[in-house]
Amino acid sequence: MTPLARWARAEWGLLYATVRGPLAKRRLRAVPMSVAAVCLTALLQFVQNQSWGYRFVQDVGSVRAADPLWTALRRTPLSLFVPALDLPVWGALAQILVVFGIAEVCLGWWRTLTVAYVATLAGTLYARAGIALGPRHPLGLPASDAWVVDTGPSAAVVGLAVVLGWRYGAYATVGVVAAAMVAEVVLKDNLAGKEHLAAIASVLALGATVVAGRRLDRRRRQRRPGSRAGSGRSGLPPIQS
Template structure:
């Protein structure tokens, strides 16, 4: 593409490098971390993402079988009208129960890609925690919103107490936000927030509002990690150094 300068000169090939620099600034750190790990370890680098994807596929296959929908309902489907303890008991598996009215390939692709990126960028334990926290945030929001009712702020009608929760999508949204924050991919994170906000505004249903709750949980986790993450790593480093010093001193005294 050609761009004409103020002097009237035609400068060729300026848009490509600009876009390349913008992409490198936005995704360079993310690509280096993810691409490097996958190049070294292949699929062994993302066991959490593979397990999550297989569980989504398994639950989808089971709920298509005769009697399978009832089984999935009992072990992994969460609704705001259920007792709280039952909701929380089912929530870990609800991460992997796909919606019945949406094509499962979309859920599989989202879970595989976003879980894999988050697993590498955040680390496996934190990625699992963020996925669970995003799902729990959506679940608890739905209960409160139904109690508030449609007349209150972000309230929901009583009929939504019978609607299935967002399933793996709430976890995917939370992971996308935290991974983008960690990799400093600010425009990508903002795009996810804008997309979910638009969805909730245009289609104000339970799933869309649960996604906003998952975003709020993810932003809180990312902000806390920003504030306290370095502090705890320094504390652990000091503790390890102190332990090593004591062990060395003890060994010298024993000799």
């Protein structure tokens, strides 16, 4: 085995082993939520490119920092599946199918949607905070960004990729994803790149909170009368559901 193959096995072997069985046995039936997400994204892309449908999609799923907060929160769940008009939709569909699909197998559909929503919501809220801070602040944004539509599926995809990499020991992949987002901010200095960084920060904070909660719960159980120290589970793979 070559050094590159050994590295790839160490980096992605556990993730591959987790995903391979369900996908080989059931194929797309193993990821029904992800298939539905791809279909919904394709449908919204088609509708928003029609003269009669653009305003409808904007009203139900496009989020801007200029929108009232409650309007933005109401639109945020659907905004996960509204692709950017200026980017190829096939890229978004492929990202959703692959990343959402892997996450659905590994984490279950509801955890996948939770992480995706947290990542997207973090970007939405960051845009508001950044504009309030102003362009002179290191984390601030210019007022013109208030009218830029939020990232759509990309923040959710980035967040899920980081969670999967962290959980399954693909730390180099997590580093590459984070570095790519930093490079996007440095080279383009756009709202989308900064929202992606906010998404990464939010899912890492969510993951750290979950891990801390499990450790605290394990310690409490070990302190109960009759409990045996060390009987708790480690917490890594399986989470499939």
